[in-house]
Amino acid sequence: MNLKGRDFLTLKDFSPEEIQYLLDLGAKLKEKKKKGIPMDIHRGKNVALIFEKTSTRTRCAFEVAAHDLGMGTTYLDPVSSQIGKKESIADTARVLAGMYEGIEYRGYGQEIVEELAKYADVPVWNGLTNEYHPTQMLADLLTVREHFGRLKGIKLVYMGDARYNMGNSLMVACAKMGLDFVACGPKKYFPAERLVNQCREYAAASGSSITLTENVEEGVKGAHVIYTDVWVSMGEPDEVWEERIRELTPYKVTKQVMDLAGEEAIFLHCLPAFHDLKTRIGRDMGERFGIRDMEVTDEVFESERSKVFDEAENRMHTIKAVMAATLGE
Ligand code: CP
Ligand code: NVA
Numbered sequence: 001m002n003l004k005g006r007d008f009l010t011l012k013d014f015s016p017e018e019i020q021y022l023l024d025l026g027a028k029l030k031e032k033k034k035k036g037i038p039m040d041i042h043r044g045k046n047v048a049l050i051f052e053k054t055s056t057r058t059r060c061a062f063e064v065a066a067h068d069l070g071m072g073t074t075y076l077d078p079v080s081s082q083i084g085k086k087e088s089i090a091d092t093a094r095v096l097a098g099m100y101e102g103i104e105y106r107g108y109g110q111e112i113v114e115e116l117a118k119y120a121d122v123p124v125w126n127g128l129t130n131e132y133h134p135t136q137m138l139a140d141l142l143t144v145r146e147h148f149g150r151l152k153g154i155k156l157v158y159m160g161d162a163r164y165n166m167g168n169s170l171m172v173a174c175a176k177m178g179l180d181f182v183a184c185g186p187k188k189y190f191p192a193e194r195l196v197n198q199c200r201e202y203a204a205a206s207g208s209s210i211t212l213t214e215n216v217e218e219g220v221k222g223a224h225v226i227y228t229d230v231w232v233s234m235g236e237p238d239e240v241w242e243e244r245i246r247e248l249t250p251y252k253v254t255k256q257v258m259d260l261a262g263e264e265a266i267f268l269h270c271l272p273a274f275h276d277l278k279t280r281i282g283r284d285m286g287e288r289f290g291i292r293d294m295e296v297t298d299e300v301f302e303s304e305r306s307k308v309f310d311e312a313e314n315r316m317h318t319i320k321a322v323m324a325a326t327l328g329e
Contacts, residue, residue, distance in 0.1 A: 004328040007117040008125045010132040011172045026321035040070030045101040050076045052107035053234045057315050058127045062104050065320035093119035123326040133165045136270050137173040138318035143311040152178035156225040159251045161189045166229040175202035182211045184219030185251050223261040227268045228253050228295045253296040267306040275301035
């Protein structure tokens with residue numbers, strides 16, 4: 001398997017074998033890290049990390065992974081570079097490609113990261129766009145595989161707003177890798193029909209299925225993984241909170257949902273999560289709407305079934321795999 005020079009923009013661009021390879025490499029790098037075996041195979045290289053939206057996990061994962069591989073990093077925050085204000089993406093791409101061996105980009109439309117990749121002749125890695133979050137997918141798949149020992153035949157249910165980056169990406173990842181995917185939420189939050197059709201083709205090839213349902217009981221029954229994400233994503237206007245809380249509360253992950261899923265089911269969330277009032281936005285929404293949590297209850301989040309911190313750690317190991325492979329393992 002040779003992924004040298006490839007961009008990592010969405011899992012749609014990767015075959016199941018290539019995804020499998022990245023998961024295996026992530027697992028191998030994880031084991032090496034745990035044993036304290038050095039992996040600085042890219043010594044002397046440098047990567048640029050562009051974040052037009054904020055981040056904890058993705059930024060830290062890229063920085064630690066790059067450091068472990070022997071590379072230097074430059075973090076460009078959402079306000080202090082020229083990007084978008086004085087310099088176009090095409091110009092930025094060519095400037096950075098002259099100094100760095102790879103570029104990570106987190107921002108808004110998928111077309112921006114595609115444009116960056118078009119003009120940069122070094123690998124470009126998507127650290128989240130409105131449409132996709134592919135590095136998160138590798139961490140999620142690895143976490144599922146570690147827990148259940150397999151991916152094929154696993155039923156993963158995504159609860160809530162399934163038409164944004166997480167719902168879209170999970171549908172693609174599951175369909176490619178043979179997991180049965182269910183989007184469970186109000187119809188208007190289902191992923192776009194075009195993407196659903198494309199994923200149904202992947203699912204036919206991998207022997208899995210795509211189900212869209214508004215019925216919680218039906219959707220979650222027999223699930224191995226219950227997955228959710230924030231109801232309002234970065235970059236969305238404040239005005240949508242009220243509507244989202246009203247429309248998505250029936251799809252909150254509660255103990256009852258986990259019990260309906262069955263004894264085996266685990267809980268995953270890309271994080272950050274609103275499971276209590278210990279954040280500024282959480283407190284604000286608590287006061288405005290008289291709620292204690294949003295997409296998941298604190299009870300589920302803090303339970304044994306919740307594997308969210310294993311999942312977060314796996315961001316680093318799998319991002320390391322993406323960089324190692326595309327820079328030439
Ligand atoms: N899951 C994830 O991408 O988290 P950050 O926004 O903290 O990077
Ligand atoms: N849907 C969320 C994912 C955060 C990792 C967002 O885009 O804000």
